[in-house]
Amino acid sequence: MKIGVPKEIKPQENRIGLTPDSVKILTSNGHTVFVQNNGGFEAGFYNDQYKNAGAKLVDKAEDIFNESEIIVKVKEPLVNEVKMIKENQIVFTYLHLAAAKELTEGLIKSKSICIAYETVTDNNGRLPLLAPMSAVAGRMSIQAGAHSLEKNQKGRGLLLGGAPGVEPANVVILGGGVVGENAALIATGMRAKVNIVDKSEPRLKQLKDIFGDKIIPQHSEKTDLNKLVSECDLLIGGVLIPGAEAPKLVTKEMIKNMKRGSVIVDVAIDQGGCIETSKPTTHANPTYIVDNVVHYCVANMPGGVPRTSTLALNNATLPFLNKLAKDGYEKALGEDKNFLEGLNIYKGSVTHKAVADTFGHKYISPSEAIL
Numbered sequence: 001m002k003i004g005v006p007k008e009i010k011p012q013e014n015r016i017g018l019t020p021d022s023v024k025i026l027t028s029n030g031h032t033v034f035v036q037n038n039g040g041f042e043a044g045f046y047n048d049q050y051k052n053a054g055a056k057l058v059d060k061a062e063d064i065f066n067e068s069e070i071i072v073k074v075k076e077p078l079v080n081e082v083k084m085i086k087e088n089q090i091v092f093t094y095l096h097l098a099a100a101k102e103l104t105e106g107l108i109k110s111k112s113i114c115i116a117y118e119t120v121t122d123n124n125g126r127l128p129l130l131a132p133m134s135a136v137a138g139r140m141s142i143q144a145g146a147h148s149l150e151k152n153q154k155g156r157g158l159l160l161g162g163a164p165g166v167e168p169a170n171v172v173i174l175g176g177g178v179v180g181e182n183a184a185l186i187a188t189g190m191r192a193k194v195n196i197v198d199k200s201e202p203r204l205k206q207l208k209d210i211f212g213d214k215i216i217p218q219h220s221e222k223t224d225l226n227k228l229v230s231e232c233d234l235l236i237g238g239v240l241i242p243g244a245e246a247p248k249l250v251t252k253e254m255i256k257n258m259k260r261g262s263v264i265v266d267v268a269i270d271q272g273g274c275i276e277t278s279k280p281t282t283h284a285n286p287t288y289i290v291d292n293v294v295h296y297c298v299a300n301m302p303g304g305v306p307r308t309s310t311l312a313l314n315n316a317t318l319p320f321l322n323k324l325a326k327d328g329y330e331k332a333l334g335e336d337k338n339f340l341e342g343l344n345i346y347k348g349s350v351t352h353k354a355v356a357d358t359f360g361h362k363y364i365s366p367s368e369a370i371l
Contacts, residue, residue: 001325002032004068006061007039010075012283014042014306015313017072017093020049022314022321027054031325034058034067043306065089072321074313075300082106088347090329092321094118094133097344097355098245099272104359107345113329117317119243119352120342127242129320129342131178132312134267136302138182138238141265142171142190144301145234148263148287148294155294156261158233161191168192169233174249174274176203176217179238179267181210187234188214195232197223225249230257237266237274243344244354245272252276252291260292269297330370340366 003026005017016039018026023033035055038047047057058064065071065084073093077085082103085091087110095116097104107114117129127134142160149155149169162168171187173180176198187194188211197218198204204217218228229235229250235258239246246268255264255277268274269281277290280299287296302309320339323332333340343351343366350356356363 001070001328002034002068003070003072003321003325004034004058004064005036005039005055005072006064006081007036008074008303009061009078009081010300010303013075013300013303015074015303015310016040016043016045016306017074019310019314020045020053020055022318023050023055024053025318026322026325029322029326032056034064036061036064040310043310045307045310070321070325072317074310075303076100076103077107079106082110085110085112087111088113090115090324092117092317092324094130094270095344096270097352098243098358099270101359104345104350104355104361108348108350108361111348112345113343113347114345115324115329115333115339115342116243116344116352117313117342119344120320121242121338123338127178129313129316132316133302133309134178134238134240135182136305136309136312137267138179138236139186140301140304141179141183141236141238141267142186142192142234144286144296144298145171145236145263145265146190148265148296149234149261151261153287153294154261154289155263156233156259160187160234170231171195171234171236172197172228172232173236173238175238175240175268176200176207177238177240179240180236181207183236183238183267184211184215192234195228197225197228226254226257229254230259233259233262235262235264235275237264237268237278239268239274240271241354243352245358246274248274248276250275255293256291258291258293261294263294263296265296267301269299273297333366333370337367340370343369346370
């Protein structure tokens with residue numbers, strides 16, 4: 001099968017869909033892989049490495065879209081890319097459609113087959129293709145938050161871990177999933193005071209088993225969130241509803257009650273954000289201030305560490321891509337109900353219920369669509 005890997009064009013997005021090692025595996029299995037010239041350069045993957053792996057280097061993205069049966073990306077297609085997507089072409093990437101109406105409409109019109117990394121499941125209901133980037137974003141959220149707390153970044157002027165005789169900063173993490181756990185890993189390592197808020201008692205117990213007395217578990221239904229938010233120095237938004245827009249857990253009124261110079265890092269911004277005052281930012285201009293609270297809402301946080309992120313992502317996605325290229329989408333999806341959960345758009349129909357409900361489209365189940 002012909003697989004195309006265009007260079008990412010989202011601002012400050014330096015990841016790439018496939019590493020040279022992944023390309024080598026695909027080409028050794030008889031597939032043709034087109035990689036855009038210097039597409040992996042900023043992540044430390046170079047043209048000669050792709051050539052040696054058997055890839056065909058292509059100068060223009062248009063030629064990749066024209067030649068390929070499968071397009072493999074990292075981030076959602078932007079407007080110029082949507083225009084190049086062909087009918088029946090398979091697009092395999094992060095989509096986050098519930099927060100992107102224009103993109104959803106464009107992909108519906110393209111009549112392509114769109115499989116979203118973030119809604120592929122496993123037998124335990126987890127999200128194996130989202131997890132590696134959630135882990136990276138969770139860890140980065142504490143780095144970004146600690147930096148934003150510095151006075152020259154308009155923060156409170158606090159060191160996250162405090163100092164001898166000085167109390168550490170108070171961190172509140174909303175959501176105890178992959179983002180929350182990885183944020184806690186770094187925050188506890190920096191010796192901050194860490195609260196984790198989640199609605200699941202079993203998950204909170206798991207986290208307590210992992211971190212012991214280094215965290216304070218907080219059940220969302222038994223916690224005064226307003227008070228918790230008002231007392232924190234760093235608030236991490238790590239809430240996820242798979243494929244759906246994130247719930248707005250923190251209101252504008254709560255923000256007004258936060259300390260001057262406190263910091264919010266909304267990792268859920270890809271899905272619309274879980275803070276009412278959040279809006280997407282970029283690595284070039286990552287923060288803004290509302291009611292004296294610093295907001296960090298970069299919509300592609302793992303893009304800031306593109307080499308680590310690309311390697312971690314490929315470890316998860318390559319087995320699925322191999323199956324897709326070897327068997328074709330009908331067999332690959334039809335024989336794997338977890339992979340089938342990734343199908344969001346199919347030849348003009350919406351096949352993910354949360355996306356259909358968000359935008360008022362008719363929902364067709366993925367299994368019904370590919371029959």
